[in-house]
Amino acid sequence: MDSAILHFISPPIPHFVDCGYACYEVGDSHITRNCIRVFDLIVVRKGMLPIGENGRSWEIKEGEGFILLPDGHHYGSAPCTTDTEIIWIHFQTFGSWQMGTDMNQCMGNQMELIEEHKRLAYLNHADVCSIFIPKHMKLSPKALEVLETFFEQEHEPQSLRNWKRQASFQLFLQHLDRDLASPSNETSIQLADRIELFIRQNYASDITNSVLQKNMNYHPNYLAKVMLKVYGMTPMTYLQYYRLEQSKRLLLQTPWSIARIADEVGFHHVSHYSTCFSKKEGLSPSDFRRKFAKAR
Known part of the structure; x- marks a missing residue:
């Protein structure tokens, strides 16, 4: 599907912050928020979620994901017309990122973004690379399979659970990056x-x-x-x-x-x-x- 592309530079790799489930009944809407300071990745497991950000609207269908920006205004663009279940993952990055209209624009801005990232992240002479994630995506079966592992460690000690979730998140990002190509x-x-x-x-x-x-x-x-x-x-x-x-x-x-x-x-x-x-x-x-x- 056609989508804007979020372009991250690593290291450091965007890091996992928190995750959870949410359910919406018919007539419910996504909560309204402003500048939540983390990226909010929403994956619809069942139903369809109408979502809005900064004056634009999308309908996120079952098996699709969508990333809300940390500095955006988010809201339900319409009430749900069917019972809907979502997984949400909050993540953040240290350094530079930008959103391009397509891969050509991202590639054209790549070296400028890398140089900015090196200055901001104090990586003056480190090897870095790009990670490309679509803002609105159809998730592959492998990506969905990794996503479910986020909730398999609920009975693990907190420290161990957080390590495993970060590892799962990095694998999930790798699938999103490669699936885009x-x-x-x-x-x-x-x-x-x-x-x-x-x-x-x-x-x-x-x-x-x-x-x-x-x-x-x-x-x-x-x-x-x-x-x-x-x-x-x-x-x-x-x-x-x-x-x-x-x-x-x-x-x-x-x-x-x-x-x-x-x-x-x-x-x-x-x-x-x-x-x-x-x-x-x-x-x-x-x-x-x-x-x-x-x-x-």
Whole structure:
């Protein structure tokens, strides 16, 4: 179904807060609330729930899920016309997220959101990835099966129950993220992940489009198209991005010279490294080290 897409960056992965059941008889409506400060995932197990948010209305049918936003105005858009049962899950995230109209918009904004997330979550040189969750979704049988496990630990000690629910929630999000991909998107994601893994494992070596073509067995133009679709940048752009990220680790964690760090991450000329670094970070490698590693 057509739906807006919620785009999260992790780590940290969006975390489970609370969950429960609710029942509505004919004529009942969903409660009216404003800015509840958590995401509210509603899954209809039976019947149909009319729901409204910020002036828009939806009908959530049996087997469907819907995510209400933490900063929105939520209400029942109409009374229930049949007895309805729902599961609700509250969750939250630390860092950056946004909602796009479709996957193309999410992909176009991906790198900007990642950079914002790194600043907000203090992950200056960590590897992060995107999680895409539809706002309105038809749940797969596997996702529904995982959902039921949230309530299987009611007799467990609280600490153990919370650990298990968080693990179940992460598995549930993984199903939602993967179920969103069409067969063609899934193929693109798998190839893009292969390219990204190859770059991560060999970034200090000489990687060219020809090298990627030989190892991936696809034309460089197709590899670039796939990486643009999934990561928002070509393989060569991602290679430079990853090298610079690794150099930031070394600037903060080692006393090595700038020249040695440039060589360690795959730049043959320290001047080229410094130019690329300054263009991306807005300060030189030396200034970056002085700013963020003063104790050293």
